[in-house]
Amino acid sequence: MNVNLHPKEGILFSAYLLFFVIHGVQTGVGIVGLPRIVFLEAKHDAWISVLVAGVLTSIVLWFIITMLKQYDSADLYGIHVDVFGKWVGNSLSIIYMLYMVGSFFIIFMNYIEIVQVWIFPNLATWQLALVLIFLTVYAVFGGIRIIVGVAFLSVVGTMWILVVAFVPLRYADFSHLFPIMNIGFGELLKGAKSTTLSMMGFELIMFVYPYVREKKKSMKYVQIANMYTTFLSAFVTLISIVFFAGDSLKATIWPVLSMFKIVRLPNLERFEFIAVSFWMLIILPNMCLYLWAASKGFSRVLKRKQKTGVWVFAILAFGATFFIQARYQMNMVTDLVAKSGFYAVICYPVFLSIIVLVKKWWTKRRNSHAKAS
Amino acid sequence: MQRRHKWKLIMVNIACVLTLCSCVETKQLEKLGLITAQGYDLEKENEIKGTVVVHKFDPLAENLTKVITVKSHTSKALRQEQNLEIDQKLVTGQLRCVIYSKELAKRGLSQLVDALNRDPTIGNMVYLTVADDDALSIVNIDQSKLKVNLGTYLYNLIKQNVESEQLTSPTLHEFNHNLQDHGKDPVLPILKLKGEGVTISGIALFKGDRIVGELPSNKLFYAKVLYDKYKSGTHELGFNRSHFKQIIKNQGRENKEVYDRLFISIDNIRSHAKIKLIDKEKLLFRVEVTLDSRLLEATEPLDLTSTKNIKFIEKKINKEMESQIKQLLEFFKKKQVDPIGIGNEYMANSREKPLSKKEWRELYKDAKFEVRVDNTIVKTGVID
Structure with a gap:
C-alpha cells in the first residue's frame, strides 16, 4: 500500500473549508448534553474546564498537523503502514475504523433518542435510523467534496441558533459563577476530560488531509475551527450554569434543549421543536465524515471498493440499532465510545506523532552520518 | 451506470421519507382536547384530586370548555382517568396555568412539579399558582362570563401583573430554579376568589417546596424591589x-x-x-x-x-x-x-x-x- 495518497487534482478542496469540516464535525450531539457532563465534574467552574479542554485539543491538533507535515500527502492508514509495517499497521487501522463506526453509530442513536424524548415518543428507532443512514450513504457516495459541502451548509445554516442562546440570559443568575476558580485543579482536568464526546471529531483531519489543496495553510484553519468550537462550548456551558440551579443542571439530560424551552416566538410556542429538527442538520456532517473515513479504510487497508465499505458499515450500524432498547444501554454504549474516543483522539495521535517525529529525526541523522562518513 | 445508481438511491430516500412519515403519531387539532389549566387539591391522605380545564376545537360544539375532576395518586394517573371522561384525546402542550391548593402546598409540591418537568410537552413558561383555599373552586368559576377560556384568563391575569411590575414572574422555570438553588427559595402568587372573578391576594413564601408564609399584596413592592x-x-x-x-x-x-x-x-x-x-x-x-x-x-x-x-x-x-x-x-x-x-x-x-x-x-x-x-x-x- 502506498503511504501517500494522491487524489486527482479535481477533487481537492481549499484549505479554508477545513474550518467548516473540523468545526462541523466537532459540534454534534455532544454539545447538547455537554454543560451537564462537565458540571458534574467541575461544578460552577465548568466553563473554565471547557476552555482548558480547548487548549488541550489545540495542542493535540498541533501534534497531528506536525505529524502529517512530515509526509507529502498521507493519511492515518498510510502512516500506520509506514511506522508499524504492514501487519501491525493495518490491524491498528482496522481498530481505528471500528472506533469511527462506533462514533457514527452513537451520533445518530443519540440524536434519535432526543427526537423520541422531545417530539415523537412512539417513533421506532429503526425508522429514523433508516432515513438518516440512507441520507448519509447518499452523501458519502457523492465523495469528499460533497461531504465538505454538507459540512459548510450545516455550519452556515445553523449559526443562527447561537443568537437564540442569548435569550436564556434573561433568567440568568450570575451569582452562580462566583467564586471563580474555586474548584480543585484535579476536578478541572476531570471536567476537561469529560468534554471528549463534544470535542472529538478533529481527529478526522488525519483522513481528510490528503484532499486539502493548500496543505501549508491547514494548521491555521484547523486551529481556528477548534477555537471556535471551544468558544461555542464554553459559552453554552456558561449560559447553562447561570440559567439553571446547580441541582437541576445535574439532573437535566439535555440542558441546551431545555434552555430553548423558554424561547417563544409569536406564532410558535415551543422553539425546541425547531431546535431538535435543526439538530439533524448539525449532526449530518458528523455522520457523513465518520462513515466516509471509516469506509475509506476499505479501499486503503482491505483493498476493496470504498462503496462496499459504506454499505457494510451502514448495514452494521443499522443492525445494531435493534440491540439498543433502553436509555441505560444507550448510556453504556455512549460512555464506551466516549472513553475509547479519549484514547483514540487525544492520547493515540500524540503518541503516534512523537514516534513519527523521532523516526524522521533518526533517519535524517543516519542519512547525514552516512553522507559524512 | 454511476448515474443510475445515484438515481436509485434518491428514489429509495424519497420512498423512505414518504412511507415513514405516516409512522409517527399524528395529532389532528379537531380530535384533541387541549388542557389549558390544571388544578390540584389534596383529597385525603395519599390521594389528590385533579381538575382540568379543556379547550376543544370542535366546530359543532357549543360549550368549548369543559371541566373534569377526578381523584388519583399521581398526576399522570389523573390524566388517564380524565381521558376516560372525554371524547377527545387530552394533550398538555397548551397548558398555561397550574393551580395547587394551599393544603397541598403545605405538604410539598416537589413531586407534582417534577411531573411537569419530566414531560417534554409542557413548556417552561407555564405559570404556577397557589389557591387560597381549594383549586377546584377557582377552576369551577362561572366561565360563561369569561371571553376566553379559564387557562388563558388566568395566564393573562398573571402576565399582565408581571408586566406591570406588580408581581414576580412565577413560571415553572423560575420555580424550579429557586427550588433547586441552595441559597434561594421560590415564591408563587396566591389566587383568591373575589365575587365572580379571581384576584391575586399576595404571594406565598416557600421553604423548600412547602409553603410557610404569605406576603400580602401591599408588601409586594418591597419584595419586588429586592427580587427583580x-x-x-x-x-x-x-x-x-x-x-x-x-x-x-x-x-x-x-x-x-x-x-x-x-x-x-x-x-x-x-x-x-x-x-x-x-x-x-x-x-x-x-x-x-x-x-x-x-x-x-x-x-x-x-x-x-x-x-x-x-x-x-x-x-x-x-x-x-x-x-x-x-x-x-x-x-x-x-x-x-x-x-x-x-x-x-x-x-x-x-x-x-x-x-x-x-x-x-x-x-x-x-x-x-x-x-x-x-x-x-x-x-x-x-x-x-
Missing part, C-alpha cells in the same frame, strides 16, 4: 402628616387637618438592588437599593417648586423604605425563607465548599442586615 433588579412598579407610602407641615401648600383648606396621615404614591422607573456581604464572620449583609422614581400622587398639595423640598421628600421616602425593607428582611428571616437569594450572595463570596440548603438555613438564622435606600425623584409629572 430592573423595575418594581407603583407604591403608596404613608407618612405622618405633621412631619410634612413645612412643605404642604396652605390653600386655606384647614379642614384637611383632620387627617393625620399623608400618602404619597410613587412610580418606580428604575431600581437596582445590591446585596453585599460585608462581614463574613458576623454575617452582616448590606442591602443597597437605588431607585429612580416619579411622584404620581400625594394626598395633600405639596410644594415641589424648590429642590430643597424635593430633597426633603426623598429623604423621608428613603427612611420609610429603609425601615420597611428591613422589616421585610426580618420577616423572611423569621419565617426561614430566602426568596431574595441572600444565600446565593453569601456562597458567591465564600471560597469554601458550597453550602447545602440546610447548612445555609442554619447560618441564615444569624444573618444581620443593613439597609440603605437611595431614592431619586426624577419627575413630578406635568405640574409642579
Whole structure:
C-alpha cells in the first residue's frame, strides 16, 4: 500500500473549508448534553474546564498537523503502514475504523433518542435510523467534496441558533459563577476530560488531509475551527450554569434543549421543536465524515471498493440499532465510545506523532552520518 | 451506470421519507382536547384530586370548555382517568396555568412539579399558582362570563401583573430554579376568589417546596424591589402628616387637618438592588437599593417648586423604605425563607465548599442586615 495518497487534482478542496469540516464535525450531539457532563465534574467552574479542554485539543491538533507535515500527502492508514509495517499497521487501522463506526453509530442513536424524548415518543428507532443512514450513504457516495459541502451548509445554516442562546440570559443568575476558580485543579482536568464526546471529531483531519489543496495553510484553519468550537462550548456551558440551579443542571439530560424551552416566538410556542429538527442538520456532517473515513479504510487497508465499505458499515450500524432498547444501554454504549474516543483522539495521535517525529529525526541523522562518513 | 445508481438511491430516500412519515403519531387539532389549566387539591391522605380545564376545537360544539375532576395518586394517573371522561384525546402542550391548593402546598409540591418537568410537552413558561383555599373552586368559576377560556384568563391575569411590575414572574422555570438553588427559595402568587372573578391576594413564601408564609399584596413592592433588579412598579407610602407641615401648600383648606396621615404614591422607573456581604464572620449583609422614581400622587398639595423640598421628600421616602425593607428582611428571616437569594450572595463570596440548603438555613438564622435606600425623584409629572 502506498503511504501517500494522491487524489486527482479535481477533487481537492481549499484549505479554508477545513474550518467548516473540523468545526462541523466537532459540534454534534455532544454539545447538547455537554454543560451537564462537565458540571458534574467541575461544578460552577465548568466553563473554565471547557476552555482548558480547548487548549488541550489545540495542542493535540498541533501534534497531528506536525505529524502529517512530515509526509507529502498521507493519511492515518498510510502512516500506520509506514511506522508499524504492514501487519501491525493495518490491524491498528482496522481498530481505528471500528472506533469511527462506533462514533457514527452513537451520533445518530443519540440524536434519535432526543427526537423520541422531545417530539415523537412512539417513533421506532429503526425508522429514523433508516432515513438518516440512507441520507448519509447518499452523501458519502457523492465523495469528499460533497461531504465538505454538507459540512459548510450545516455550519452556515445553523449559526443562527447561537443568537437564540442569548435569550436564556434573561433568567440568568450570575451569582452562580462566583467564586471563580474555586474548584480543585484535579476536578478541572476531570471536567476537561469529560468534554471528549463534544470535542472529538478533529481527529478526522488525519483522513481528510490528503484532499486539502493548500496543505501549508491547514494548521491555521484547523486551529481556528477548534477555537471556535471551544468558544461555542464554553459559552453554552456558561449560559447553562447561570440559567439553571446547580441541582437541576445535574439532573437535566439535555440542558441546551431545555434552555430553548423558554424561547417563544409569536406564532410558535415551543422553539425546541425547531431546535431538535435543526439538530439533524448539525449532526449530518458528523455522520457523513465518520462513515466516509471509516469506509475509506476499505479501499486503503482491505483493498476493496470504498462503496462496499459504506454499505457494510451502514448495514452494521443499522443492525445494531435493534440491540439498543433502553436509555441505560444507550448510556453504556455512549460512555464506551466516549472513553475509547479519549484514547483514540487525544492520547493515540500524540503518541503516534512523537514516534513519527523521532523516526524522521533518526533517519535524517543516519542519512547525514552516512553522507559524512 | 454511476448515474443510475445515484438515481436509485434518491428514489429509495424519497420512498423512505414518504412511507415513514405516516409512522409517527399524528395529532389532528379537531380530535384533541387541549388542557389549558390544571388544578390540584389534596383529597385525603395519599390521594389528590385533579381538575382540568379543556379547550376543544370542535366546530359543532357549543360549550368549548369543559371541566373534569377526578381523584388519583399521581398526576399522570389523573390524566388517564380524565381521558376516560372525554371524547377527545387530552394533550398538555397548551397548558398555561397550574393551580395547587394551599393544603397541598403545605405538604410539598416537589413531586407534582417534577411531573411537569419530566414531560417534554409542557413548556417552561407555564405559570404556577397557589389557591387560597381549594383549586377546584377557582377552576369551577362561572366561565360563561369569561371571553376566553379559564387557562388563558388566568395566564393573562398573571402576565399582565408581571408586566406591570406588580408581581414576580412565577413560571415553572423560575420555580424550579429557586427550588433547586441552595441559597434561594421560590415564591408563587396566591389566587383568591373575589365575587365572580379571581384576584391575586399576595404571594406565598416557600421553604423548600412547602409553603410557610404569605406576603400580602401591599408588601409586594418591597419584595419586588429586592427580587427583580430592573423595575418594581407603583407604591403608596404613608407618612405622618405633621412631619410634612413645612412643605404642604396652605390653600386655606384647614379642614384637611383632620387627617393625620399623608400618602404619597410613587412610580418606580428604575431600581437596582445590591446585596453585599460585608462581614463574613458576623454575617452582616448590606442591602443597597437605588431607585429612580416619579411622584404620581400625594394626598395633600405639596410644594415641589424648590429642590430643597424635593430633597426633603426623598429623604423621608428613603427612611420609610429603609425601615420597611428591613422589616421585610426580618420577616423572611423569621419565617426561614430566602426568596431574595441572600444565600446565593453569601456562597458567591465564600471560597469554601458550597453550602447545602440546610447548612445555609442554619447560618441564615444569624444573618444581620443593613439597609440603605437611595431614592431619586426624577419627575413630578406635568405640574409642579
